[in-house]
Amino acid sequence: MINELYQEIILDHSKRPRNFGRLEDANRQARGYNPLCGDRCTLFLKESNGRIDEIRFEGSGCAISTSSASLMTEALKGKTVAEAEQLLKRFLDLVTKDQPLTEDLGKLTVFAGVREFPARVKCATLAWHTLRAALRDRGEVVSTE
């Protein structure tokens, strides 16, 4: 079971997160924080005409939260805001629902294993909750609590 959680792709993205760092010309930004474990995520988006042109993140956290943020940025680059909202909803279903739809989730389906670890669901969703705040352009820090 532990290897279903820590799949190669998760380990790879946690050790070498993609799109990591600040985005100086971001026009949307949000910060996420999990007060229970101290994980942090800052998300930078450059959006024009309803499309996410560029997305990067910064922060510190466990393998699950870091890889989730990394894979999320990969999946979102070039997507429309509406598509991002849709993906957000599907991802949350993936890690919390018993029988989620997994089609079109691509690499993100590796997070299906998180369902078996209720204590770790918040790690997987931190970046996504931060995304929601960024898309809705709320300036405050979002908390997983």
Added chain:
Amino acid sequence: MATAARLDVAALRKDFPILGRPVRGRPLVYLDNAATTQKPQCVLEAILAYYRNDNANIHRGVHELSERATEAYEAARGKLRRFLNAAHAREIIFVRGATEGINLVAQSWGRTALGPGDEILLSHLEHHSNIVPWQMLRDERGAVLRVIPVLDNGELDLEAYERMLGPRTKIVAVTHVSNALGTITPVRRIIEMARSWGAAVLVDGAQAAAHLRVDVRALDCDFYVLSGHKVYGPTGIGALYGKAERLEAMPPYQGGGDMIESVSFERTTYNALPYKFEAGTPHIAGAVGLGAAIDYLEQIGLEPIAAHEHELLEYATQALGEVPGLKIFGTARDKAAVVSFTLEGVHPHDVGTILDQQGIAVRTGHHCAQPVMERFGVPATTRASLAMYNTREEVDALVAGLLHVREVFHL
């Protein structure tokens, strides 16, 4: 000094029913004792027997059961008095736990004793429960909060402490044992030094009481707090020791039944100690369970427990030190059986999840002591905290578990 009798760990493990329970299909290896300890059968039975045979409200009814309940509750207070070597039973106040004990002192003592510019001294080792109540008081009273620094090995910087003490120091609130690093602080010396400036001292004994002998009179502290669930008793009950003259001078913390002498709409006079501080129906069954836990601790003996835990700490420190990439935080000379560490290349939460899959329970995170984590430059650690029932085999299981963590992460 006589050598303490050796602990028969195999025998006493049988007193704890939960230790025989498998977790994730493996034998439970419980190494999260600083969070809460497991409960021996005698504690479980005492709680059940109280509800079965004696349950009634205390200090009220004239009936048989109320008398029995009152007797059981006050007997538990007596046990705590002996356990802490307080002079009087009325110096023992039942509270929900160490946190409530500290809040009681901060609110009741602090509001009357502290004015603008007065100083509260804390240490950098404190748990959030010994920080936040004082910040609330500081903001309310315009007081000043100062922090005794900690050295690289996790010991307090006593020279800095000495320089910080002064005529404005009104209280020093310091932990007896650090929950995050295991440091045993030199509280006796800390209290002596505070005395020369007339400051009061509160000692947070949440992490100490199950591991070393506490003598509040020898320490000469003004206040000492502990949590029942960390000394093999139930949750929701703990004790505040306060010197009688301090407690007498303090206003009540909460108002309600049992803490009064007489009530009219014009005026209320308060009950004597300890009842002045015990408004409402207390956690009677909890007090009874805590009393049973103290009996159990005394029967085994704190000295053999401390000797066993110390030996296990040395074994664990050495064994963990051989795990590649493992770094231990907190290397104080005087240390309780807590090993806080990081494993290079793996976040503590991932360590915790992988260990859990092997039936090994540890704490991961900031241990409700974020300032001390920040001091050592880590957002989180993994913490193994040992108790009287832990064994070398369990330490070996932890080491094997950590090697497996490294495998999962291809290290």
